[in-house]
Amino acid sequence: MLMFRGILTRVIYFLRALSHLLYPDLCIHCKKSLQQNSPFLCYACLSKIDLVKWREKEVHHLLQQSVNKPGLLSSSVLYRFEEGNPVQTILHELKYKNNRSIGLYFGSLLGQEIERKQISSSIDALIPVPIHHRKRFDRGYNQSELLARGISSITRLPVKTGLLSKIRNSKSQTKLSKEERRENTIDTFSVSNEVKKYTSIALVDDVVTTGATISAICDVLREKNENLQITIFSLSIANNIS
Numbered sequence: 001m002l003m004f005r006g007i008l009t010r011v012i013y014f015l016r017a018l019s020h021l022l023y024p025d026l027c028i029h030c031k032k033s034l035q036q037n038s039p040f041l042c043y044a045c046l047s048k049i050d051l052v053k054w055r056e057k058e059v060h061h062l063l064q065q066s067v068n069k070p071g072l073l074s075s076s077v078l079y080r081f082e083e084g085n086p087v088q089t090i091l092h093e094l095k096y097k098n099n100r101s102i103g104l105y106f107g108s109l110l111g112q113e114i115e116r117k118q119i120s121s122s123i124d125a126l127i128p129v130p131i132h133h134r135k136r137f138d139r140g141y142n143q144s145e146l147l148a149r150g151i152s153s154i155t156r157l158p159v160k161t162g163l164l165s166k167i168r169n170s171k172s173q174t175k176l177s178k179e180e181r182r183e184n185t186i187d188t189f190s191v192s193n194e195v196k197k198y199t200s201i202a203l204v205d206d207v208v209t210t211g212a213t214i215s216a217i218c219d220v221l222r223e224k225n226e227n228l229q230i231t232i233f234s235l236s237i238a239n240n241i242s
């Protein structure tokens with residue numbers, strides 16, 4: 001029996017190696033084969049989107065400006081979003097291809113960055129930017145919640161999904177001007193009274209484009225809890241944010 005198991009293990013190992021040789025894992029963006037320890041994106045694609053070249057203070061300043069709300073406690077953003085760059089491919093997989101593991105994976109990378117900056121100890125809870133319940137039903141999940149769960153797997157911060165909800169299914173933001181985006185987010189979100197219990201929360205988003213959504217959420221959160229400290233964790237930020 002033991003010998004049979006040993007042979008079986010070797011056969012499975014051999015078949016796995018063979019299948020990797022025939023069908024190597026490919027980069028989701030450029031379709032070249034992936035190196036070890038780098039799932040989803042190859043090093044070349046990762047280097048195109050990495051914000052390492054940007055100084056952290058600049059990214060935070062950019063966010064602060066775009067959200068236009070005083071007192072954003074801190075922020076962590078991993079990548080720079082541009083039309084057609086690898087971040088767009090990540091977001092497409094995350095939102096439209098039912099690729100849940102990509103959300104958990106990149107969330108865990110964001111979690112590592114948060115740990116590196118040692119900012120999680122000042123935060124009570126992670127709040128994913130919500131999507132409308134109809135969209136959630138169609139998609140089967142909220143992509144920002146997957147990112148938050150990935151962050152939580154590293155930081156151990158609790159993910160709170162019941163605090164904030166999207167009550168109005170606003171138009172897609174992609175084709176709207178900055179002003180139209182701000183109007184589009186009015187009366188869109190609702191906050192539960194439970195938020196009064198918290199002194200500091202982190203909003204988790206997949207991409208910050210104009211900052212209109214985050215800005216609207218900051219407003220409704222502070223209507224209920226005016227001294228609430230807010231941190232932003234986002235997978236990406238648009239380059240041309242202003």
Ligand SMILES: [Zn+2]
Pocket residue numbers: 027028029030031032041042043044045046
């Ligand atoms: Zn690639």
